[in-house]
Amino acid sequence: MIQIATSWLLLLPVMFGIGWLASRWDLRLENRMDERERMRQQRSTFKGLSLLLNEQPDQAIETLVKIAQLDPETIELHFSLGNLFRRRGETERAIRVHQHLANRDDLKPRDRDHAAYELGRDFLRAGLLDRAEASLIRVGQGKFAAPAKESLLEMYQIERDWKKAIIAATELETLQGKSHHTEIAQFYCELSQEALLAKDLNGAEHSIQQALHAVPNHTRALILQGDYLMAIGEPAQAIEAWGVVASSHPAYMHLIADRWMLAHAAIGKAEVGLDRLCELLKTQASGELLDLVHKQTVQIRGMQAANAMLSEVMQHSPSLSALSKLAETRLALEEGNGNPEREQELKSILHLLRQRTTSLARYTCGNCGFRARRFYWQCPGCNNWEAYSPRRSEGVAPSGPSM
């Protein structure tokens, strides 16, 4: 009996050894399988990336989605996928991916901010502005604070919510340490323009002062200040405000030349106003200002004076628009003089010049090259403020989008 027990006892270390070996074998097998799985995923990721690089986004997305499904821990991959969907205009899918991330409780604060930011961008892209705002406001004070604020600023401008845009731009100045004064002045100008239209004169004046505080001598704020002074019946003071535009920002005078003349007429000084505009033509003979000065000269001083004015402009600043105006004036002078041949000749020249000037005269955005017939303070192409040159281009049509 004792002998049997002893032989069993002798077997114990052997069995223990076999058990240990088996567990090692299992572990190695498991490790090898893990390693194989990791290699397989790596291969799939590389395959996805190479498909992306080879501009085969459909197949790339399929491959990457499979990896993300197999391993929910691949957070960065989820972000990349979401952004890829958004770039392709598949905003619903992008929202699903980012929403899934944003709803996860186990994310680090940085990743949660990232998800809220990306989700906000998706909603913005989809035009769901309320939801975009709610998501972007959730982003905390980390790496994504400034990009989220930039997106909010972009959104408030789309909504034309200038008060919120001013707050966002001011906060962005602190976050980025760079000035957003130009935009802030423009937002106040938008507010003052709305107030002027609504006949809220106190509101208009307040916003103009704020714009001038953000950017002293701001062109648009000075223009609006003149409008406000005209609205309260102070043409002499309006001329003073616009006089600063004439001396500091003369290239913008065509925007107010009509109102400038009205203000001068209101105090019985139309001649003085016209003289000042004619003086400006020496350096600012742009198409629009020339049109307005020509019209006023014909009205106040007659056709011969307009002819003399244009001949002078053609000497110091020759342009197609000046030549077109000159042909128009010569035709008016010729009409009824009993010289039908000369009249017909001038009509043909005028027709050709008008075709040329109206088809090519455009304001051009210095940032994106977007061209437009009218002047914009904010480019409709790239949404940048004060990107348009106040001078219309004419002659050769530059490339780029236009309207």
Ligand SMILES: [Zn+2]
């Ligand atoms: Zn632009």
